[in-house]
Amino acid sequence: MRDNREWMYNRLEGKFLSPTFANKVGEFIAFATTKDNFVLDGMMKCPCAKCRNIPYQDIDTVKEHLYKFGFKPNYFQWVYHGELHSQKNSQSSGSTSTEDASNPYISMVQDAFAQEGHLEDIEEEPHPSFKKFFDMLKAAQDPLYDGSKLSLLAAVVRLANIKCEYNIPIKGVDDVASLMRDMCPDESKMSDSFSKTKKLLAGLELPHQRIHVCPNGCMLFWKEHKDLKECLYCKESRYKTIRENGNYSPHCVLIYFPIGPRLQRLYETKSTAEKMR
Template identity: 30%
Template structure:
């Protein structure tokens, strides 16, 4: 089964290859479908503007973005200090506001630290960079530009950005896609349907999977992107809320 790119289905319905061939023959290809991102083609093309990267407009509204995410206003320092006392979200908000106002390096106004890191992560996703190559780029930038304000590793960058929300969860899965090791199966070492080992290592007899001494690597991992938080973001954003009605 593959997504059908005909005029009527528009990459929204999975069909057999024979059905897709018939649909394309009789109905034709979806006109605006030039970059085959739904069929394995990379989205990083020369037409980079189609992926919402405006290289001419580097002064993004970071403060507006943070206000949409957390529902706080950041008009004055006193308000931020007041909201910071009992609220964990306010602490995250204030930290991100600080990063959004911090210059990338002295006497450079085009990018804030937060803005630059978001752009780097966006390029990482579009270009399929590895975590190692991302860290190597951070090392190069710190070496080339004196006093540049950047984290040392990809992991530190992800920690800064994750407070913006839209995070993901990872669940170990059976290599044959029988079950997820979640809920009643969370602490199992093998699939109860196909008896396939959960782990890459040969020694999977230990029941204490939380022990650091017996730490193992899962044979397959599923990345789950929760829908609720993404719908909430669409309603919270001042740019998209009107389109959700």
């Protein structure tokens, strides 16, 4: 039986930090740091109201954020920090194994493809439409190299997260990936460039459209205006340079996610499906 966690949302006593909250945060950190799959290289997902279990932070930063911002809303079950789903959820999930529940990357792949499966159950080459799913599932299960705590998928996901979190250029991330490859043993599955390893994440992407935008934000080069070379209003050029392959490089690009696939993903993902009623 899980203990009462109302303390998570009683951070202050008057204008000061509650001693109970501070002690319980210490217990939370102690619990999370015992879970090898969830604390990697001394870093863990930060569950504060600002980070919302997205970026990895060092332990001291997580504690500081929790003191300052408190926990994200309704995070009573610490599934991003090693706590298994409740017995009720486990029964309803059917074939979800304890191993899968303890590996967030396997759950991520299963949610993205709206199905569950295990490599050992496959007796023949899967249909091409499902091959990407099984490739990602394998990448989530196999270690980066013998003795590694990280899987290939975990390494690529964290590298992509760092790129987005700190807005690092592609060339900079390629250099980091190359350094990681040189630091790993020869048998490592790590690639020497982010452009190669990120292909593994293609199956997690939602359908999207890339739409060119006026550099001053006046208009979209879309629909009846998709072939224009300059803005109708400010006359600014749509493109800035010509790439080596002869294609033009746009000044600004808007990435549009259609609402249908976004809603489907929210219904398919265990952590959000219950909130979509």
